[in-house]
Amino acid sequence: MNIGEIELSDRKKIILKAVVDAHINIGEPVGSKYLAEITRLSCSSATIRNEMAELEELGYLEQPHTSAGRIPSDLGYRFYVDSLLQNYNLTEQEIDKINLLLRAKLSELDKILQLATKLASLLTNYTGIAVKPKAAIVSISRFEVLYLDRRSFVLVMLTTTGIVRTKTFRLGFDIQQEEAALLSTVLNDCIANLPPDRITLPLIVEMEHRLGHNRRLVDPVIKCIYESLSDLDEGELRVEGFNRLLQYPEYSDINRLRDLFDLLEQKEDIFNIISGAKRDNVNVCIGSESDVDIMSNSTLVFKMVKNKERVVGAIGVLGPSRMDYSRVITMIDQLATGICDILSSEDVLMSGQ
Amino acid sequence: MNIGEIELSDRKKIILKAVVDAHINIGEPVGSKYLAEITRLSCSSATIRNEMAELEELGYLEQPHTSAGRIPSDLGYRFYVDSLLQNYNLTEQEIDKINLLLRAKLSELDKILQLATKLASLLTNYTGIAVKPKAAIVSISRFEVLYLDRRSFVLVMLTTTGIVRTKTFRLGFDIQQEEAALLSTVLNDCIANLPPDRITLPLIVEMEHRLGHNRRLVDPVIKCIYESLSDLDEGELRVEGFNRLLQYPEYSDINRLRDLFDLLEQKEDIFNIISGAKRDNVNVCIGSESDVDIMSNSTLVFKMVKNKERVVGAIGVLGPSRMDYSRVITMIDQLATGICDILSSEDVLMSGQ
DNA sequence: ATTAGCACTCGAGATGCTCAAGTGCTAACT
DNA sequence: AGTTAGCACTTGAGCATCTCGAGTGCTAAT
Numbered sequence: 001m002n003i004g005e006i007e008l009s010d011r012k013k014i015i016l017k018a019v020v021d022a023h024i025n026i027g028e029p030v031g032s033k034y035l036a037e038i039t040r041l042s043c044s045s046a047t048i049r050n051e052m053a054e055l056e057e058l059g060y061l062e063q064p065h066t067s068a069g070r071i072p073s074d075l076g077y078r079f080y081v082d083s084l085l086q087n088y089n090l091t092e093q094e095i096d097k098i099n100l101l102l103r104a105k106l107s108e109l110d111k112i113l114q115l116a117t118k119l120a121s122l123l124t125n126y127t128g129i130a131v132k133p134k135a136a137i138v139s140i141s142r143f144e145v146l147y148l149d150r151r152s153f154v155l156v157m158l159t160t161t162g163i164v165r166t167k168t169f170r171l172g173f174d175i176q177q178e179e180a181a182l183l184s185t186v187l188n189d190c191i192a193n194l195p196p197d198r199i200t201l202p203l204i205v206e207m208e209h210r211l212g213h214n215r216r217l218v219d220p221v222i223k224c225i226y227e228s229l230s231d232l233d234e235g236e237l238r239v240e241g242f243n244r245l246l247q248y249p250e251y252s253d254i255n256r257l258r259d260l261f262d263l264l265e266q267k268e269d270i271f272n273i274i275s276g277a278k279r280d281n282v283n284v285c286i287g288s289e290s291d292v293d294i295m296s297n298s299t300l301v302f303k304m305v306k307n308k309e310r311v312v313g314a315i316g317v318l319g320p321s322r323m324d325y326s327r328v329i330t331m332i333d334q335l336a337t338g339i340c341d342i343l344s345s346e347d348v349l350m351s352g353q
Numbered sequence: 354m355n356i357g358e359i360e361l362s363d364r365k366k367i368i369l370k371a372v373v374d375a376h377i378n379i380g381e382p383v384g385s386k387y388l389a390e391i392t393r394l395s396c397s398s399a400t401i402r403n404e405m406a407e408l409e410e411l412g413y414l415e416q417p418h419t420s421a422g423r424i425p426s427d428l429g430y431r432f433y434v435d436s437l438l439q440n441y442n443l444t445e446q447e448i449d450k451i452n453l454l455l456r457a458k459l460s461e462l463d464k465i466l467q468l469a470t471k472l473a474s475l476l477t478n479y480t481g482i483a484v485k486p487k488a489a490i491v492s493i494s495r496f497e498v499l500y501l502d503r504r505s506f507v508l509v510m511l512t513t514t515g516i517v518r519t520k521t522f523r524l525g526f527d528i529q530q531e532e533a534a535l536l537s538t539v540l541n542d543c544i545a546n547l548p549p550d551r552i553t554l555p556l557i558v559e560m561e562h563r564l565g566h567n568r569r570l571v572d573p574v575i576k577c578i579y580e581s582l583s584d585l586d587e588g589e590l591r592v593e594g595f596n597r598l599l600q601y602p603e604y605s606d607i608n609r610l611r612d613l614f615d616l617l618e619q620k621e622d623i624f625n626i627i628s629g630a631k632r633d634n635v636n637v638c639i640g641s642e643s644d645v646d647i648m649s650n651s652t653l654v655f656k657m658v659k660n661k662e663r664v665v666g667a668i669g670v671l672g673p674s675r676m677d678y679s680r681v682i683t684m685i686d687q688l689a690t691g692i693c694d695i696l697s698s699e700d701v702l703m704s705g706q
Numbered sequence: 707a708t709t710a711g712c713a714c715t716c717g718a719g720a721t722g723c724t725c726a727a728g729t730g731c732t733a734a735c736t
Numbered sequence: 737a738g739t740t741a742g743c744a745c746t747t748g749a750g751c752a753t754c755t756c757g758a759g760t761g762c763t764a765a766t
Contacts, residue, residue, distance in 0.1 A: 067747040164519040243614040261596040
């Protein structure tokens, strides 16, 4: 990203990696003496001091104050994630837990994401998040009216995206089974497959005309359709295990905690970060790499969830920048691909037996 | 509750009320001198000191340490809520905000509760909560199969409680419209109105028999029915505005905060408190009045939401025991009765126009 | 019964001290 | 030229100490 970034000597890389690793484990600034002990570089603390000073100049390390050790900067974490990361091997237990989810083969995307979010939080010990994006323009492809009794019916709406919505109507007057059927026919004739902005007054008038004395049904039904459609294209952000963050010293400051909480409750920023993701693989947004300044000191790791090339959501983890990256990245990767597999295998759901 | 509780002198009541009021506003222990100034009792701080000492002996007040003022004990708050509370008059704005909700006339209980929870939190500046109780034993009163195309259909399930569930099935083999219709008939014949524990193997075998070569549909459909039913009788706890609590000094301790968060995430305890409520009106559970010890220093104010005598949920607020009771109680009352009104007026929903 | 007065208690906050960790720099060494 | 030992320096954490103010309880006078 910078001119100074031409190449890092092998020793610098080893030291940088050691600093990040140590800081991830210990949570405190790491000093030269400690490094000299744990690294296999046979050189003295003084040498390491020199190297660290240079790494700081290059922007990879920071010093909280003069007499403390060094901690990685965002750039340092970035380099670590991009170049220094070792593969993490999931333990049997971890694989088991993920498989448990996969085997459950839950029915709806919602449910899967919910469980996956919990799992993400549980396995990584950070906060799990899941996102369902705003739907593209949705319309209702088919209406169905189920006649319950002379004073109530259920309106079933099948959307173009495959989601089904229902609404029960209770009436202050009587209605016949044939009239309910007529309502369904008229709805299908007039406004099936129309996006909300093309449901115009003339259409509504026509519907009222065709429904005769049941014209009074039109208004509430249309209102309900609008509601359902606008519901559907709202994005959704699910958060699980926020309290896990409370155990990390970086969030022992109430204000930071509060900011982060606001970030999650307000949703917009997270949506932006996730929808701005470039990579098809696991994305890592470290600290202030996003424009969201509240994110400083925090990192978001996530991966898109796709169903046959269509992005249907994302799943990830939010935690301190001092995060066990290799573990978390592997975990999210596994989880996301697992979900994708379930989704794309849905076709075969019943062909097996 | 105790022998000493025969009766409090008027002056004691005034002092107790003044202590609670002051502590609610200031958030700190209140001393005798301060009280002597603000109360209209023309008596000196020494007298007040004597009275306070007695109130402490009776259990209504507490002293954090010798040289601090007094704070109300749980019992003190309880007496305040039961006997000393003045009516709070909602401001125009507050009434407007509530009316806005009422006018929205949202379609589903879920949506109403969601909005109401947000509103509760917003208006009171504490954490809003809503509860949907575990449903009584639910069964599915009617099945409907909507044929989509030769490889998919939607199963619509109407439950005895009026809730509708749907599930889309995608098949690995072809199916005819008549076969789908048959599935619906068979389901209605065999297992409609049966609680889950009475769906027995013989019934399933019978269904498979009647469905002929589509017998392979039975297994996934039954599985889906089980899932839907067990989903439905899960209680639900909705929480909004937890971060508002972060502004109160009683929650500046990370551990307390964390305990409270766990309480909300784990749900069971809250369910118990709410389902153990005696009063039909607004309930106030102060601090350790419940058996849940995490609740010490916190108070839950809530009211049941009913639809024609059937309890369909509850809405309330969680905050520090030092809570603006008169305001909060009025607020929750207004909100809950408002929701009840919407629910019971649903009948007339369409008879108007 | 009330109240003025006073001795007493206790925590919050300020101050100053030591200590350990860690640095940067210089000079010596390979 | 790169490495290292050594040393002076910096700084925050932790701790003891002190003061100050708020508030109490008690006693004696009203």
